[in-house]
Amino acid sequence: MAKDKLSERQSEILNFIRTFQHESGYPPTIRQIGESVGISSTSVVNYNLNKLEKGGYLTRDLKVSRGLRLAHGPDALGGLGDVLRIPLVGRIFASAPVPVPGAATSFAPDEAIEITRSLVKDPENLFALQVRGDSMIDAMVNDGDIVVMRRQEQARNGEMVAVWLNEREETTLKHFFLENGRVRLQPANPTMGPIYADPANVRVQGKVVLVLRQMK
């Protein structure tokens, strides 16, 4: 059972939650819902909320006060349609590998940047890093710049990736090319030459999808 049609009461509940959330900035309590809909018993509200959750109309967080949110539907609360919030997971500099966030890790970064979805084609697996130092100027990336990356271990020819070079023990941002069994890493700065490396010594850590430089 997924989407049953709503009872009159359940519609009222949804409606009230929507209004309350909009006006208060946070969801109502069970008792507030009951009061607005004319239910004296908290258990009945709870009962209906569970129904609504089963129906996919909202999500609940158990044991959490006001722990519910409307499903992202026609006019969901957040409405964050075209704004992506990308975790700023750390710094990137030449002398250390990229701090790639773990796959299933539900980390909670206290910092994040927001960009419009239109700036990237695929919003999956993105994270952001701030560049530390001048070591990546050959990638046209300056101290303080923010690079948005997608986590991936494989690179296709021509993509700009962050790689860790075992031999040199450094992280660098380069355009990646696999040619005749060796890797050519081409700086973005057209005035500079490529470096070559053995594929075994190159570890791709992510693909650069966006570089942001904010001026003071």
Added chain:
Amino acid sequence: MAKDKLSERQSEILNFIRTFQHESGYPPTIRQIGESVGISSTSVVNYNLNKLEKGGYLTRDLKVSRGLRLAHGPDALGGLGDVLRIPLVGRIFASAPVPVPGAATSFAPDEAIEITRSLVKDPENLFALQVRGDSMIDAMVNDGDIVVMRRQEQARNGEMVAVWLNEREETTLKHFFLENGRVRLQPANPTMGPIYADPANVRVQGKVVLVLRQMK
């Protein structure tokens, strides 16, 4: 006392609230805030929240669990409305002045880029240009990059501006410094030296506020 500058802790708190609200759909509790920022005492969190409310950064509803919301600012509860649509008015290259859009001109560009308001501090008089050619690599700006500029004829020291140099007949992006009656234009690339010019021969066309580079 209205708008004091925030302490490090208070910034963290605001940041956490923003992130939490975004991810959960409702605000955090006092104890959740304390935990995330590293405060063991609920009274200290309460203390800082009151400070923040006095400063106008958020609103609180007394005696209400999770009863706080961020002030309608950079990204208030909804998060919507903080997307700026910036007209892409043309190309910028070395051999021509910047195509600055007219002041009151209500032009209707067919192209535009969208960015979140949080990426710029003042959303007034912005326009965007796409860089053509490799002539601005000394400004760490590559062919294809998009520069977002604010229209202005005056520059303050240290700002990165687009200037037209009468003598050389070229447009360039440099950090601007007025020193002892002459203009020093400093490339963003720290490995390159400045050029000097007579103020009469330097025409500031706009201030660079953001550089965007999208990777294929």
Added chain:
DNA sequence: CGATATATAGAACAATTGTTCTATCAAGGA
């Protein structure tokens, strides 16, 4: 009819959560 599922009420409970009070410590000012 009897059985089962649905919807509702009321009450009690336990956990969550905001508030308040006292105390400590450092930095200035009088």
Added chain:
DNA sequence: TCCTTGATAGAACAATTGTTCTATATATCG
């Protein structure tokens, strides 16, 4: 030096709030 202010900690308290349990009524189905 003493006193005030700002910032922090800890604990205790009281209100809020989600959960659970029992009970009742109504319907539907065999």
